[in-house]
Amino acid sequence: MPTGVVPTQTSSRQRSRAGACSWIVVAAALLGACAKSSPTPEAPPAPAATRDGRFIQDAEYLSSQLARLHPNLYFRTSSADFNRALEELKGKVPSLQDHEVVVGLMRLAALPGDAHTNILPPATFRRLPLALSRLAGGLYVTRAAPALASVLGARVVAIGETPIAEAEARVAGAIAHENDAWRDAQLPFFLSFGEILHAHGLVVDPALVPLWLEDASGARFRVDAPAAATTASQLELTATAGFALPLHRQRPQENYWLAELPDSGALYVQYNRCQQASETFTAFAARIFGALDSGRFSRLVVDVRENGGGDSRVDDPLVSGLESRAAWRTRGRVMVLTSGRTFSSGMWTADDLRKLGASLVGSPTGGKPNSYGNASEFFLANSGLRVQYSTRSYQLIPGSDPPWLGPELAVEPTIDDYREGRDPVLAAALQLR
Secondary structure: OOOOOOOOOOOHHHHOOOOOOOOOOOOHHHHHHHOOOOOOOOOOOOOOOOHHHHHHHHHHHHHHHHHHHOOOOOOOOOHHHHHHHHHHHHHHHHHOOHHHHHHHHHHHHHOOOOOOOEEOOOOOOOEOOEEEEEEOOEEEEEEEOHHHHHHOOOEEEEEOOEEHHHHHHHHHHHOOOOOHHHHHHHHHHHOOEHHHHHHOOOOOEOOEEEEEEEOOOOOEEEEEEEOEOOOOOOEEHHHHOOOOOOHHHOOOOOOEEEEEEOOOOEEEEEEOOEOOOOOOHHHHHHHHHHHHHOOOOOEEEEEOOOOOOEOOOOOHHHHHHHHOOHHHHOOOOEEEEEOOOOOOHHHHHHHHHHHOOOEEEEOOOOOOOOEEEOOEEEEOOOOOOEEEEOOEEEOOOOOOOOOOOOOOEEOOOOHHHHHOOOOHHHHHHHHOO
16 A cells, blocks of 8 residues: 555556555565654563463554554554554453464454554465355355365355354454455455454364355255365366456466457456566556557556555556557446455555556455555564554545545446356456447
């Protein structure tokens, strides 16, 4: 996120002096570089003699450092409510298992309501042997271990005996979020951890998760999914069903890439991470504008649906290139594809392009235009948990405070779209005039 408040509109000149960080895609080195002006965390106390004492120390250190380092920790949750939650967690420590305390610390870090201030699930938590995706109608199994291939495409109805809507509501408190779009985009990830499910009273054993599912015919069935510290290779629904992956799911590991869309007159750019690659973004942008300036394309599609952020300066060449080409700032020429996973600097990219005349298509962004960011980090000495926190506030939309960037045209893919490799968001963007 920006290194300072953006007082008026955001231009590329302003952006060139602003860095950004995202909690999901930026390595610790970048986080440190991104927060050069951040206060230094205080040294933690010497470890207490007992297990309970050490966890209580971590809770107190978490609270004191967030209050000290965050520019405005109590902007949404009052200090009284935050401290009440802190004391409640400290009082419960003796009766909680270790992972339950960890989840309690995650919930405490999420309480302020700043998506860049959080504790993520630690590597010691066990994962389910499947992956969930949020599509129209709910959560669906889109990846699964070979032993669970029969559940691919099924909709999740309940976790244990708890209906899925209630299960999501319980777990949502562990997710630092500023809007429903980011919360809903992150829930499939958080629901995949046995310890998180157990800590919220959804399962008896974090190593074995009973799921109630519903198949395409409406029949319901139960599967007991074992959770493990390491995840083996999984089958993917689209490929298993015999269809080709849609364009936007073909190259997820690449930070950015482009392709021509046959018969549409469009150049497609997928921008997955605000990070430089082996080809610098300056060189990449030169290729984009070389193609656009050739006259062979009438449209540019920029896909930031999977962009969770990074350094906001990376895409300056794209923004400045469009600023200098008035013909490409007319309606219908640039389309930006967004989703609830469009966050941090990824959301900033969408906003910059929107301000240059682009139309947004898809679903609301997980990033909130006016919020806190420019993340830094510290660690809890006893548990080893990494804490990320915001160091600056910024405004992309002065005079208004929308929860997200909403699309001009809302499109929600279905499970059938996913199974058959269709991309209705891209299709809708190409039809928009």
